[in-house]
Structure formats: structure tokens, C-alpha cells
Amino acid sequence: MSGGAARYRLEPARRVAGEIAVPGDKSISHRALMLGGIAEGRTEITGFLPGEDCHATLGALRAMGVTVEQHTATRLSVHGVGTQGLSAPARVLDMGNSGTAMRLFMGLLAGQRFGATLAGDASLTRRPMERVAQPLRAMGAVIATRDGKPPVAITGAPLVAIDYELPVPSAQVKSAILLAGLYASGTTRVTEPAPTRDHTERMLRGFGVAVQRHGPVAQVEGGQRLAATRIEVPGDISSAAFFLVAACLAADGAFVLRNVGVNPTRTGVLDILRLMGADIRIENARESGGEPSADLVVRASTLRGIRIPEALVPLAIDEFPVLFIAAAAAQGTTELRGAGELRVKETDRLAVMADGLGRLGVRHELLPDGIRIEGGPIGGGTIDSGGDHRIAMAFAVASLRAAGPLEILDVANVATSFPDFVPLARAAGLAIS
Numbered sequence: 131m132s133g134g135a136a137r138y139r140l141e142p143a144r145r146v147a148g149e150i151a152v153p154g155d156k157s158i159s160h161r162a163l164m165l166g167g168i169a170e171g172r173t174e175i176t177g178f179l180p181g182e183d184c185h186a187t188l189g190a191l192r193a194m195g196v197t198v199e200q201h202t203a204t205r206l207s208v209h210g211v212g213t214q215g216l217s218a219p220a221r222v223l224d225m226g227n228s229g230t231a232m233r234l235f236m237g238l239l240a241g242q243r244f245g246a247t248l249a250g251d252a253s254l255t256r257r258p259m260e261r262v263a264q265p266l267r268a269m270g271a272v273i274a275t276r277d278g279k280p281p282v283a284i285t286g287a288p289l290v291a292i293d294y295e296l297p298v299p300s301a302q303v304k305s306a307i308l309l310a311g312l313y314a315s316g317t318t319r320v321t322e323p324a325p326t327r328d329h330t331e332r333m334l335r336g337f338g339v340a341v342q343r344h345g346p347v348a349q350v351e352g353g354q355r356l357a358a359t360r361i362e363v364p365g366d367i368s369s370a371a372f373f374l375v376a377a378c379l380a381a382d383g384a385f386v387l388r389n390v391g392v393n394p395t396r397t398g399v400l401d402i403l404r405l406m407g408a409d410i411r412i413e414n415a416r417e418s419g420g421e422p423s424a425d426l427v428v429r430a431s432t433l434r435g436i437r438i439p440e441a442l443v444p445l446a447i448d449e450f451p452v453l454f455i456a457a458a459a460a461q462g463t464t465e466l467r468g469a470g471e472l473r474v475k476e477t478d479r480l481a482v483m484a485d486g487l488g489r490l491g492v493r494h495e496l497l498p499d500g501i502r503i504e505g506g507p508i509g510g511g512t513i514d515s516g517g518d519h520r521i522a523m524a525f526a527v528a529s530l531r532a533a534g535p536l537e538i539l540d541v542a543n544v545a546t547s548f549p550d551f552v553p554l555a556r557a558a559g560l561a562i563s
């Protein structure tokens with residue numbers, strides 16, 4: 131874990147203004163390292179997220195023989211070793227807090243000629259891994275979990291393609307199967323019950339791999355090689371989300387977020403906020419390396435409670451903590467259903483958010499697969515983030531409506547996804563220390 135502060139203190143603030151660029155996309159940064167590592171040639175990455183989660187992926191690749199030159203915190207060269215060039219790690223691979231690193235490496239390592247063990251921190255050690263292990267075993271992988279959870283021991287094995295229907299919409303599971311599919315004989319097909327982020331498919335194409343999409347099915351043929359490329363990582367919309375909500379609550383004029391990734395499988399937060407009445411405009415839409423990005427211009431808006439369409443849940447899955455703050459500040463009631471997946475994130479985000487909202491006097495009802503939140507006054511108080519980065523940052527945004535000071539505990543993990551959150555939040559107008 132990082133040297134980040136153990137707690138945040140926030141005085142109520144009423145105005146945010148200016149223009150910021152959020153750090154690079156976490157999902158894309160992980161994938162750029164992994165695919166660069168198994169490509170042939172030198173992959174140049176700019177806009178990389180220098181967060182602890184991505185450093186876990188970087189450390190694991192180095193432990194398997196990949197040379198990564200770090201020119202600056204955000205500019206890297208990955209000297210790919212080819213799909214068959216990784217070597218056995220001498221020690222357990224530490225995935226830290228990162229579910230993405232662990233699940234994608236399970237897929238990438240299942241078909242190697244060596245074994246490896248993946249472990250993580252206390253939070254990751256509580257998270258379900260059989261959702262990845264089971265389909266990989268169906269491909270021939272030899273994988274052991276501890277009661278379905280990390281550590282995960284992988285014995286490299288020859289793989290055969292499968293045709294797999296995901297029981298829950300999960301980009302991590304889909305990606306793990308597609309990565310294993312590169313090492314399998316035959317054509318691997320994954321069917322998703324609802325669209326999930328498609329960065330793996332897009333980036334594989336950028337590395338010259340043929341990945342087909344037919345409706346809900348993504349498919350890849352085994353044995354393909356990857357050719358090194360250049361990757362410009364756009365800003366992370368999941369990090370932008372905190373400032374989107376902050377600006378809806380308190381922007382003085384136009385608040386601008388530059389260069390945010392707006393891949394349609396990630397923009398559920400924009401749709402939900404707009405349904406709530408947010409004034410968010412997309413400007414300078416462009417595309418680089420197969421990923422769309424844009425500037426987002428946000429003005430203060432009167433938000434109203436809504437019933438969140440279930441189809442938007444996978445497209446906004448990481449943004450619910452801060453969307454709950456938007457709901458608490460809105461007029462009327464917001465209801466979320468069909469979001470049981472939030473219970474198996476870095477924390478049980480439904481329960482931990484409900485607890486924090488309760489401590490600030492926000493009326494709500496916790497549901498098995500969601501929550502109902504009544505907009506209204508927000509009090510001051512102390513909230514325990516449970517070590518969940520996104521919950522810590524979400525409650526920082528609540529200071530724009532809170533009647534008194536806030537203290538947010540256990541915030542060091544903000545460094546997993548957003549190392550410069552405090553200076554950026556302060557520059558925008560939050561009274562955070």
C-alpha cells in the first residue's frame with residue numbers, strides 16, 4: 131500500500147471551477163502492459179496510469195522476464211517477448227488490490243509452459259476468482275483457488291478453445307478467456323449477457339490480432355502473434371466521475387475535464403447523470419489507438435432522483451459510489467436495482483456506501499441488489515471508506531453539500547487508481563487535506 135494519507139479531512143466547500151486532466155485509464159493501462167509484454171517488438175505507452183494497481187501488473191511482467199523502461203511516470207517502453215517468451219517467476223506474483231491484474235493474468239498465464247501463483251492484499255483475497263477459474267478449466271487449465279478466492283495457483287497447460295456464455299456481465303472474465311484463447315487451439319467464443327467494457331478486444335486489434343464481434347459474441351482464434359504498437363492512454367472516465375459529480379453540484383461556470391476516454395462501454399455515468407438532469411457536453415471528440423476520447427464540459431445542474439435503468443449498470447459499474455452522492459444531493463428518490471456485482475468489488479460497495487450515507491444522515495434503504503436513496507440534507511461526520519479508493523473519493527465530493535466537516539478514514543488506497551486526487555481536488559475547489 132502507498133504512503134497516501136490515512137485519512138482525509140474536508141471542510142464544506144461550495145464552489146468548484148477550472149479545468150483538469152485526470153490520470154490515465156486504469157483498465158487500458160493494465161492491458162497496454164500485458165499485451166505489450168507478449169507482443170513482438172517495443173510498445174510505446176503514453177498517458178499510463180502510475181497507480182499502484184498498474185504497478186502490480188508492471189512488477190509481475192518484470193518478474194516474468196519483460197523489460198519495461200519507465201521514461202517518466204506516464205511514458206513507458208515495453209520490450210515484448212512474444213506470446214511464448216515469458217519465463218517462470220521466481221516468486222509469488224503480488225497483485226496488490228487489483229482484481230483486473232489478477233483476473234487478466236489468470237487468463238494470460240493459464241496456457242504458459244510454466245506455473246505461477248497470484249496473491250493479493252486483504253481486500254483482493256476476499257474476492258471471487260472461480261468465475262475466471264471455471265471457464266479456464268473448461269479450456270484445460272490447471273488452476274487452484276483457496277475456497278474460490280486468492281491465492282490462485284496456475285500450472286501451465288495446453289488449452290483448447292471454448293464457447294462460453296458469461297453468467298454475469300464481466301469484462302474481466304471475458305478478457306481472461308480471450309487472453310487464454312490466444313494460447314488455445316481453435317476459436318474461443320465468449321457471449322456476454324450485456325455489453326461490458328471492450329478495451330481488450332479493441333487493443334488486441336491494435337496489436338494486429340483478428341478479434342471478431344458478432345452481436346453479443348466476441349471471438350478470437352488461437353495461435354495469433356501480437357505486433358508491438360503505440361498506445362496513447364486516455365484519461366480515466368472512472369476518475370473523471372468524481373469531478374463530473376462535483377461540477378454538477380457546484381461548478382461556477384463551465385468546468386472542463388480534458389482528454390477523457392469516452393468508449394461507449396464506459397459512459398454509463400454520463401447517461402445516468404444526464405437522466406438526473408446534468409448539463410454535460412462532449413467537445414473535441416477524437417479517437418486514438420482505437421479508443422475514443424473527448425473533453426467534457428460540465429455546468430452546475432439541479433439533479434433529480436431517477437430509477438437507474440438496469441441496462442446502464444455494467445456501463446457505469448465503477449461509478450456508483452459517486453453516483454450515490456449525486457443521488458443524495460438530488461431532489462427526490464433514486465433507485466438502483468440489478469447491481470449485486472457491487473457487493474464483490476474492492477469492498478461490498480452497497481453496504482459500505484449505505485453505512486457512510488447513514489453516518490451523514492442521508493435517508494436510504496439498502497436492497498439485496500441495489501439501494502434507494504432519498505435526496506436531502508447531508509450532514510458532517512466521520513466515514514470509514516473500508517479501504518476502498520472509490521468510496522473515499524466519493525465522500526470527498528459530498529463535502530460540496532455537507533453541513534459540517536467530513537473525516538474520511540482509510541484512504542491510502544486512493545493511490546491504487548488516482549495518485550494525485552488530493553492536489554487535483556484542491557485545485558478544483560475542495561477544502562481537502
Ligand code: S3P
Pocket residue numbers: 156157158230299300301302303305327447448471
Ligand atoms: C474492469 C472490469 C470491471 C470493473 C473493474 C475493471 C476491467 O470488473 O469493475 O474496475 O478492467 O476489465 P468486472 O469485470 O468484475 O465487472
